[in-house]
Amino acid sequence: MANISDVAKRAGVSAMTVSRVLNSSGYVKTETRKRVVRAMEDLNYIPSGLARSLIQQRTYTLALVVPDITNPFFTTVARGMEDVARKNGYRVVLTNTDEDTNKETEYVHMCATIRADGVLIAPTGDASVVNLQLLSQQSIPFVLIDREVGGLEADLVKGDMVGAARQLIEHLIELGHHRIAAITGPRNNAASRDRLQGYQWALTQHHLPLADELIKEAVMTRQVDGRFVAELLALPDPPTAIFTANNFQCARALASLRQLGQRVPEDISIVSFDNSDPLCIMEPFITAAIQPAYDFGSLGTQLLLERIEGIHTAPQRIVLEASIVHRKSTQRR
Amino acid sequence: MANISDVAKRAGVSAMTVSRVLNSSGYVKTETRKRVVRAMEDLNYIPSGLARSLIQQRTYTLALVVPDITNPFFTTVARGMEDVARKNGYRVVLTNTDEDTNKETEYVHMCATIRADGVLIAPTGDASVVNLQLLSQQSIPFVLIDREVGGLEADLVKGDMVGAARQLIEHLIELGHHRIAAITGPRNNAASRDRLQGYQWALTQHHLPLADELIKEAVMTRQVDGRFVAELLALPDPPTAIFTANNFQCARALASLRQLGQRVPEDISIVSFDNSDPLCIMEPFITAAIQPAYDFGSLGTQLLLERIEGIHTAPQRIVLEASIVHRKSTQRR
DNA sequence: CTGAAAGCGCTAACAC
DNA sequence: GTGTTAGCGCTTTCAG
Numbered sequence: 141m142a143n144i145s146d147v148a149k150r151a152g153v154s155a156m157t158v159s160r161v162l163n164s165s166g167y168v169k170t171e172t173r174k175r176v177v178r179a180m181e182d183l184n185y186i187p188s189g190l191a192r193s194l195i196q197q198r199t200y201t202l203a204l205v206v207p208d209i210t211n212p213f214f215t216t217v218a219r220g221m222e223d224v225a226r227k228n229g230y231r232v233v234l235t236n237t238d239e240d241t242n243k244e245t246e247y248v249h250m251c252a253t254i255r256a257d258g259v260l261i262a263p264t265g266d267a268s269v270v271n272l273q274l275l276s277q278q279s280i281p282f283v284l285i286d287r288e289v290g291g292l293e294a295d296l297v298k299g300d301m302v303g304a305a306r307q308l309i310e311h312l313i314e315l316g317h318h319r320i321a322a323i324t325g326p327r328n329n330a331a332s333r334d335r336l337q338g339y340q341w342a343l344t345q346h347h348l349p350l351a352d353e354l355i356k357e358a359v360m361t362r363q364v365d366g367r368f369v370a371e372l373l374a375l376p377d378p379p380t381a382i383f384t385a386n387n388f389q390c391a392r393a394l395a396s397l398r399q400l401g402q403r404v405p406e407d408i409s410i411v412s413f414d415n416s417d418p419l420c421i422m423e424p425f426i427t428a429a430i431q432p433a434y435d436f437g438s439l440g441t442q443l444l445l446e447r448i449e450g451i452h453t454a455p456q457r458i459v460l461e462a463s464i465v466h467r468k469s470t471q472r473r
Numbered sequence: 474m475a476n477i478s479d480v481a482k483r484a485g486v487s488a489m490t491v492s493r494v495l496n497s498s499g500y501v502k503t504e505t506r507k508r509v510v511r512a513m514e515d516l517n518y519i520p521s522g523l524a525r526s527l528i529q530q531r532t533y534t535l536a537l538v539v540p541d542i543t544n545p546f547f548t549t550v551a552r553g554m555e556d557v558a559r560k561n562g563y564r565v566v567l568t569n570t571d572e573d574t575n576k577e578t579e580y581v582h583m584c585a586t587i588r589a590d591g592v593l594i595a596p597t598g599d600a601s602v603v604n605l606q607l608l609s610q611q612s613i614p615f616v617l618i619d620r621e622v623g624g625l626e627a628d629l630v631k632g633d634m635v636g637a638a639r640q641l642i643e644h645l646i647e648l649g650h651h652r653i654a655a656i657t658g659p660r661n662n663a664a665s666r667d668r669l670q671g672y673q674w675a676l677t678q679h680h681l682p683l684a685d686e687l688i689k690e691a692v693m694t695r696q697v698d699g700r701f702v703a704e705l706l707a708l709p710d711p712p713t714a715i716f717t718a719n720n721f722q723c724a725r726a727l728a729s730l731r732q733l734g735q736r737v738p739e740d741i742s743i744v745s746f747d748n749s750d751p752l753c754i755m756e757p758f759i760t761a762a763i764q765p766a767y768d769f770g771s772l773g774t775q776l777l778l779e780r781i782e783g784i785h786t787a788p789q790r791i792v793l794e795a796s797i798v799h800r801k802s803t804q805r806r
Numbered sequence: 807c808t809g810a811a812a813g814c815g816c817t818a819a820c821a822c
Numbered sequence: 823g824t825g826t827t828a829g830c831g832c833t834t835t836c837a838g
Contacts (some may be wrong), residue, residue: 141611143815154825159817167823184610189586190527191815195830199523209551209567215543222569231583234542234567236555250564253522277517278474476831487809492833500807524831528814 142183151179162187193255201231202444203251204437205261207239208361211387213414213433214262217285220437221260228445230257239361241267245274252278258444259283260437265328266290281447285440288330295447297440297458301331301413304429304462305338305383308411311427311464312381313346316473317409321354321372321379323389329360335385335413354379364389369396380473381409390415390426405471413462426469429462436460475516484512495520526588534564535777536584537770538594540572541694544720546747546766547595550618553770554593561778563590572694574600578607585611591777592616593770598661599623614780618773621663628780630773630791634664634746637762637795638671638716641744644760644797645714646679649806650742654687654705654712656722662693668718668746687712697722702729713806714742723748723759738804746795759802762795769793 144162148155153172160166161176168176179185193199202225206214218234225232233256237244241264248271251259259275259282261268269289275282283295312320322339325332336355343350353375356368369392372379384390390412394404402408404425415428439458446452477495481488486505493499494509501509512518526532535558539547551567558565566589570577574597581604584592592608592615594601602622608615616628645653655672658665669688676683686708689701702725705712717723723745727737735741737758748761772791779785 144817145815155816156825157823160824163817165817169823172823184607186582186585186611188527188588188815190523190532190588191830192817193830194521194523194527194815194832195817197830209542210545210548212543215548218542219569231587236552249519252519254564255521255523274517278519477833478831488832489809489834490807493808496833498833502807505807521831524814525833526814527816527831528833530814 142185144185144187146183147176147179147185150183151175199255199257200229201233201254201256202441203233203235203247203254203256203259203261205235205237205244205247205251205259207237207262207264209234209236210362213387213431216433217262217437217440220434220439221441222437224438224441224445230445237264239264239359241265241271244268244271248272248274251275251280256280258448260285260440260444262286263289265326266330267328281444283440283444283447285436286331290330293455295440295443295456297436297443297460298331299429299431299436299462300459301334301429301431301462302338302341304413304431304464305335305385306342307338307464308383308427308429309339309342310346311466312383312409312411312470313342313348315381315409315470317379317381318348319351319354319377319379320348320381320383321356322383322385323356323358323364323368323393324385325360325389326357332357332360332385339383358385358389360386360388362388364392366392366396369393370400373400373402379408381411381470384410384412386413387415390428394426405469409470409473411470425467427467428465430465431462432460475518477518477520479516480509480512480518483516484509530588532588532590533562534566534587534589535774536566536568536580536587536589536592536594538568538570538577538580538584538592540570540595540597542567542569543695546720546764549766550595550770550773553767553772554774555770557771557774557778563778570597572597572692574598574604577601577604581605581607584608584613589613591781593618593773593777595619596622598659599663600661614777616773616777616780618769619664623663626788628773628776628789630769630776630793631664632762632764632769632793632795634667634762634764634795635671635674637746637764637797638668638718639675640671640797641716641760641762642672642675643679644799645716645742645744645803646675646681648714648742648803650712650714651681652684652687652710652712653681653714653716654689655716655718656689656691656697656701656726657716657718658693658722659690665690665693665718672716691718691722693719693721695721697725699725699729702726703733706733706735712741714744714803717743717745719746720748723761727759738802742803742806744803758800760800761798763798764795765793 144155144158148158160168161173204221222232235247244264262285285297324336358364384393412426412428415426477488477491480491493501494506537554555565568580577597595618618630657669691697717726745759745761748759
């Protein structure tokens with residue numbers, strides 16, 4: 141692999157002149173430039189990003205740290221990030237924590253090792269605070285997406301999940317449901333807490349009782365426990381509607397319902413979050429709160445780039461509205 | 474951000490000793506080591522991967538270049554790659570070409586710039602050959618997955634798509650279908666060609682006519698043209714079954730059918746490739762050829778790592794069988 | 807067991 | 823316009 145002095149030698153100039161051509165900086169005689177360009181082509185020269193980054197103290201690399209790259213929500217975030225990053229001359233490195241705080245630690249460490257210029261991160265939970273501190277220590281700017289971390293002031297782009305959950309539940313209440321189950325994520329995760337809070341507020345405001353047995357705490361990944369639905373239906377006074385807090389929980393709930401011979405929405409209603417996977421247009425039937433995932437990525441990255449350029453100082457909080465999409469998974473009771 | 478000589482100074486040793494501790498290479502007195510470790514912790518020292526890679530001429534970074542990271546097939550490939558890479562001390566950088574050969578060129582260039590140690594790539598099509606040559610020029614090992622490139626000898630992991638498509642079509646034929654439509658990908662793409670070939674073989678072997686009007690050439694991404702199905706059904710002698718060549722084509726076909734009031738499988742049967750997205754377990758009803766996507770990633774990466782270590786020399790070809798999963802989208806005619 | 811010198815490939819700062 | 827020198831942060835090589 142040719143390096144800069146190979147090119148310089150072949151063009152009969154110094155390395156510095158080659159560097160100038162490379163960066164279109166400083167003056168280079170047109171004729172010299174041509175000779176240099178020719179030499180670069182002859183040698184298939186591609187400059188080393190490593191050497192460049194080492195001296196410039198800039199890698200033009202951003203990292204995206206998400207809990208599950210197979211979740212359509214996060215792949216959409218990734219696209220939003222990618223687009224903004226590319227437009228600004230940055231690369232993106234994707235990483236996947238599997239909702240595991242230790243893996244997250246590893247990846248955050250990696251971000252430091254590769255000297256990423258900034259990190260967009262959907263933290264696994266409140267325990268992520270140590271990982272974020274690591275980034276701060278290394279003075280790597282970061283922006284949180286989707287999830288806050290208890291007691292941490294930082295740039296953030298999230299959805300108004302309390303409000304969205306509340307609307308979903310109120311929709312059910314208006315349809316006459318008052319036994320509404322919730323399958324949500326773990327409580328050490330701010331996104332889950334918000335969604336559950338919206339659920340609780342709606343019930344409380346409408347003077348409906350909160351029943352512990354109607355709340356199931358599931359994981360946010362694909363490995364959602366399949367028994368929750370059966371347990372709910374086995375209750376003495378079973379729910380007539382189910383609220384699920386994400387893509388996977390909803391899919392699993394639907395599968396369980398089908399297995400148990402329950403029809404949606406005739407026998408039971410269901411609402412969810414983020415159920416927007418175009419792959420599932422085949423059954424576009426879940427009434428859901430759709431968050432603007434692409435904007436999470438693009439706005440988050442813009443914030444991050446501003447941080448990197450050192451433009452503003454006070455942490456910014458961007459809260460985006462979700463849109464409630466009424467489809468066919470709910471029915472009057 | 475602390476560097477190696479900061480640590481050295483604090484520990485009262487030379488940079489070299491710190492390096493030895495870092496790499497557990499050479500002898501360091503236990504006591505000295507302790508002092509060094511202490512200093513590293515005090516300073517939150519994280520060594521620069523840039524400087525390290527520059528001198529070692531190894532980045533321990535692999536790249537995965539796929540046409541669509543939102544396709545569950547490729548996210549599964551990514552997981553397979555990630556797992557093997559991590560186990561061997563390598564990082565993975567994911568990139569997304571959107572089935573666009575120019576974007577692919579950019580990303581391949583990026584692989585060279587960051588001095589990736591190797592590349593796993595599902596090429597966009599036959600035109601990708603120039604991109605692969607670029608890699609060869611830069612002596613960056615690569616392994617093809619899923620798709621061959623016309624006239625290029627290279628390491629490869631793919632599925633037996635001809636065979637799998639043939640089986641799917643034969644299944645339909647056995648059910649009494651003889652007007653079978655095919656919605657496949659572009660012909661400049663080896664994977665599409667294989668699938669179409671399997672379709673054609675099956676028909677030919679069973680002495681059924683090949684009808685051009687039954688073959689629709691779609692894109693492989695989400696943006697599948699929605700009119701194909703309507704066009705097929707508008708034919709004087711419309712098909713009684715449809716074969717789609719990937720996830721997105723199948724989803725779009727199903728949506729169109731539903732819109733047109735066609736029931737599956739009562740009115741029309743449908744079979745597909747790779748329809749294994751767990752998110753769609755809600756309607757697990759497509760009879761499909763499921764390729765071992767995870768193995769594409771893991772085996773491909775193993776091959777790649779062997780290449781990087783320079784273990785073997787003759788290009789290896791690994792062809793994996795798909796499993797035909799009979800579900801509920803087909804019916805006797 | 808530890809250190810000094812050199813250099814990976816590039817560019818910032820200064821000469822000429 | 824172009825070249826020289828120095829150094830980014832680390833490791834290799836060789837000395838001690």
